[in-house]
Amino acid sequence: MSDSEVDEAAVQTNVPEDADVEMTEAEAQDSAAEEAAKHTPRGIPLRVEDLRKEFGGITAVDGASFQVEEGTLTGLIGPNGAGKSTTFNCITGVLKPTSGAVYFEGEEITGLEPHTVANRGLVRTFQIARELEEMTVLENMMLAPRGQRGESLWRSVLPFVRDSVVDQEGEVLERCWETLDFFEIDHLAHEYAGTLSGGQRKLLELARALLTDPEMLLLDEPFAGVNPSLEARLLEHIHELREQGYTFLIVEHDMDLIMQNCEHVIVMHQGQVLMEGRPEEVRNDERVIEAYLGGEVE
Amino acid sequence: MSVAERLPEPLAALWENDVTKITSLLAVIYAVYLLTGAALGFSPRGQINSIASLTFYIAVFALLALALNLHWGYTGLFNIGIVGFMAIGIYTMAIVSKAPVFAAETGRSGGFGMPIIVGIIAGTVVAALLGLVVALPALRLRADYLAIVTIAMSEILRFVFLSGDLEQFTVAGYVVGLGGGSGLILDFTPPVEAFFTALGLWNAYLGFVDVVGAVVPNNPKPVVDSLVYGFLLLFVVAGYYVLLRRVGNSPFGRVLKAIREDEEATNSLGKDTDAFKTKAFMVGCGLMGLGGVLWFMAQGAITPNTYRPRLTFFVWIALIIGGAGSNTGSVMGGAIFAAVLFQGPRYLKNLIENFVEVDAPSGFGPAVSPLISNLDPLPFLFYTIDSIRQLQLVIMGLILIYLMHNRPQGLLGHRKEPASGVPLDRPRRPAGEGEGRPPAAADGGSRGETDE
Numbered sequence: 110m111s112d113s114e115v116d117e118a119a120v121q122t123n124v125p126e127d128a129d130v131e132m133t134e135a136e137a138q139d140s141a142a143e144e145a146a147k148h149t150p151r152g153i154p155l156r157v158e159d160l161r162k163e164f165g166g167i168t169a170v171d172g173a174s175f176q177v178e179e180g181t182l183t184g185l186i187g188p189n190g191a192g193k194s195t196t197f198n199c200i201t202g203v204l205k206p207t208s209g210a211v212y213f214e215g216e217e218i219t220g221l222e223p224h225t226v227a228n229r230g231l232v233r234t235f236q237i238a239r240e241l242e243e244m245t246v247l248e249n250m251m252l253a254p255r256g257q258r259g260e261s262l263w264r265s266v267l268p269f270v271r272d273s274v275v276d277q278e279g280e281v282l283e284r285c286w287e288t289l290d291f292f293e294i295d296h297l298a299h300e301y302a303g304t305l306s307g308g309q310r311k312l313l314e315l316a317r318a319l320l321t322d323p324e325m326l327l328l329d330e331p332f333a334g335v336n337p338s339l340e341a342r343l344l345e346h347i348h349e350l351r352e353q354g355y356t357f358l359i360v361e362h363d364m365d366l367i368m369q370n371c372e373h374v375i376v377m378h379q380g381q382v383l384m385e386g387r388p389e390e391v392r393n394d395e396r397v398i399e400a401y402l403g404g405e406v407e
Numbered sequence: 408m409s410v411a412e413r414l415p416e417p418l419a420a421l422w423e424n425d426v427t428k429i430t431s432l433l434a435v436i437y438a439v440y441l442l443t444g445a446a447l448g449f450s451p452r453g454q455i456n457s458i459a460s461l462t463f464y465i466a467v468f469a470l471l472a473l474a475l476n477l478h479w480g481y482t483g484l485f486n487i488g489i490v491g492f493m494a495i496g497i498y499t500m501a502i503v504s505k506a507p508v509f510a511a512e513t514g515r516s517g518g519f520g521m522p523i524i525v526g527i528i529a530g531t532v533v534a535a536l537l538g539l540v541v542a543l544p545a546l547r548l549r550a551d552y553l554a555i556v557t558i559a560m561s562e563i564l565r566f567v568f569l570s571g572d573l574e575q576f577t578v579a580g581y582v583v584g585l586g587g588g589s590g591l592i593l594d595f596t597p598p599v600e601a602f603f604t605a606l607g608l609w610n611a612y613l614g615f616v617d618v619v620g621a622v623v624p625n626n627p628k629p630v631v632d633s634l635v636y637g638f639l640l641l642f643v644v645a646g647y648y649v650l651l652r653r654v655g656n657s658p659f660g661r662v663l664k665a666i667r668e669d670e671e672a673t674n675s676l677g678k679d680t681d682a683f684k685t686k687a688f689m690v691g692c693g694l695m696g697l698g699g700v701l702w703f704m705a706q707g708a709i710t711p712n713t714y715r716p717r718l719t720f721f722v723w724i725a726l727i728i729g730g731a732g733s734n735t736g737s738v739m740g741g742a743i744f745a746a747v748l749f750q751g752p753r754y755l756k757n758l759i760e761n762f763v764e765v766d767a768p769s770g771f772g773p774a775v776s777p778l779i780s781n782l783d784p785l786p787f788l789f790y791t792i793d794s795i796r797q798l799q800l801v802i803m804g805l806i807l808i809y810l811m812h813n814r815p816q817g818l819l820g821h822r823k824e825p826a827s828g829v830p831l832d833r834p835r836r837p838a839g840e841g842e843g844r845p846p847a848a849a850d851g852g853s854r855g856e857t858d859e
Contacts, residue, residue: 201675227677235675241668243732244661247831252665253676257658259828260678262686265657266650271828274657278828281658286833299831321677 160209171380184367187377230324238310242303308339462637469741474694483667491561493699500530534696568711590710730817767793
């Protein structure tokens with residue numbers, strides 16, 4: 110995978126104008142439009158090797174291999190049943206893969222518990238937003254930060270020691286309010302998460318995932334059930350965060366959305382990686398069109 | 408709907424305070440009981456007795472409901488083996504603190520003769536450890552499996568206590584045992600005496616008993632003892648309340664609530680949910696064990712068949728009345744359950760019998776036949792009043808069904824105590840500061856609200 114696939118300018122303007130221009134890394138650095146690249150040193154945080162997952166006799170993921178470059182917005186697309194969500198679940202530890210390996214930042218994370226994976230900095234959101242309904246938006250947010258002293262029972266309970274917990278709670282609270290402001294959902298802070306609309310839930314989930322200080326975010330269909338205006342806001346936030354250096358892998362089956370926003374696209378079909386490349390390469394690829402149309406157009 | 412909305416402003420603010428809620432509820436309950444006692448023409452001794460047992464049951468049900476709230480209200484753990492943890496607590500305490508016996512003799516086993524406080528701590532710790540044993544296989548499974556494991560555990564324990572093989576055995580020369588079907592005599596120093604002796608106030612206490620003797624002639628000590636024990640338990644309730652509030656209003660409690668809402672999502676945010684569940688379960692079980700010790704240690708003797716699952720369900724009803732998820736609600740639920748459902752029917756019966764000559768028929772047949780033959784409902788009514796103790800469980804069941812249909816969120820309504828160590832208000836208004844887009848935020852706000 111060459112560095113040229115990371116094209117900040119294209120992403121910012123949503124127009125992949127220089128898609129066919131082969132750029133070296135040096136050229137990219139020189140480009141005025143590559144301002145954001147300074148914050149996104151190159152690397153491969155996530156690597157999936159020959160991942161396979163079988164449920165009984167059904168093979169949901171059949172030897173998928175791909176990698177995600179640091180600081181990119183990578184899309185994972187494919188028709189229904191292509192194995193996207195299963196791949197996601199295998200990466201994040203919700204499911205144990207039958208075989209294959211997942212590496213995050215050079216270390217193998219195959220089969221680790223979800224909380225261990227999350228604590229390494231690889232945090233996911235869910236296809237159906239999983240906010241904690243009977244907790245307020247603010248409580249949802251305050252749950253997320255890592256390394257909270259008060260998560261230890263005795264520190265929360267014992268006098269004197271509790272003071273340090275309360276101090277840290279103040280800091281956490283402040284961060285949460287800042288994040289709420291950033292996502293422009295501060296007016297919902299005291300609402301119960303269960304009363305939010307679909308789109309607001311997705312915003313909350315992204316905000317909450319962000320508060321865990323992740324290195325990389327895996328978003329499972331972040332735009333499903335989100336109305337267009339909120340979708341635009343969500344995208345804006347994702348681009349903004351990517352410019353700050355976060356890496357994103359987004360599962361989505363809305364092709365257009367991925368094509369317009371991602372700089373690298375991985376297409377899955379029948380449990381395998383059908384192809385990957387820049388959006389316009391993917392868009393014009395016969396195999397992809399076939400896969401989406403049902404594979405019978407020979 | 409809420410009480411606060413119907414009250415004038417200053418009173419409403421006062422009502423918002425949790426301690427006010429609890430004390431006013433207790434005040435109402437006590438007033439009703441004292442008035443009923445007066446109507447029944449109770450002697451001072453009778454009044455003290457009725458208040459003592461009322462206080463006792465309010466306290467024990469509040470304790471157990473608080474502990475269950477940590478399991479169910481906070482963490483969503485469906486524990487229906489409460490009575491098992493209570494039983495292991497009191498049995499451990501009994502064996503640790505009973506007077507030692509060194510010569511094996513049928514029907515008489517002793518303990519290790521340790522001070523009562525050691526027994527209480529041992530009972531609590533052993534209950535918590537039993538919680539760990541139950542948690543290890545069951546917590547990883549879904550909620551209903553935990554329910555099956557806990558209720559089975561409580562019944563297994565009861566049969567162990569009943570077992571003849573464990574009735575008596577010798578450990579390092581001490582003859583101890585579970586006592587089998589006849590149970591154990593709790594022959595250690597009565598807890599009230601032990602408590603005041605430890606404080607060096609035993610003589611002062613005896614002086615106080617003498618003073619009470621002025622109103623309660625003939626041996627006032629037992630009634631004063633039970634009243635004082637009840638009030639001591641109320642202090643323990645306050646201790647549980649403070650402890651569990653601290654647990655709830657902390658990052659730890661926040662993770663517990665999150666587990667209740669969605670364990671998988673919580674796990675995906677980097678929280679080791681199994682560890683949190685195990686800790687919360689053990690703490691709750693320890694508190695249940697302590698609750699069992701405090702309930703039964705002043706009663707002179709314990710027998711295994713006291714610890715049937717229905718005690719578990721009493722605690723559940725108390726929690727549901729108060730509203731799971733709220734510590735204040737748990738205390739109020741415990742108080743209401745004890746006063747209205749547990750002690751209430753008997754009082755009602757006494758009250759009615761005091762004013763009406765209840766001529767109850769001897770069985771169900773004679774009670775119903777006049778109703779059918781000449782539409783005379785009185786014998787049936789009298790029969791019902793006479794059997795109110797037995798009908799108690801039916802009444803509880805009906806009330807439970809009513810609550811689940813009409814007010815599943817409990818007395819205090821959908822009340823969730825914020826899981827945070829600090830007030831959740833915005834630390835300072837960022838008026839026109841930072842981010843640089845308050846107008847956009849306002850814009851986004853209205854958009855956000857209307858996009859439903």
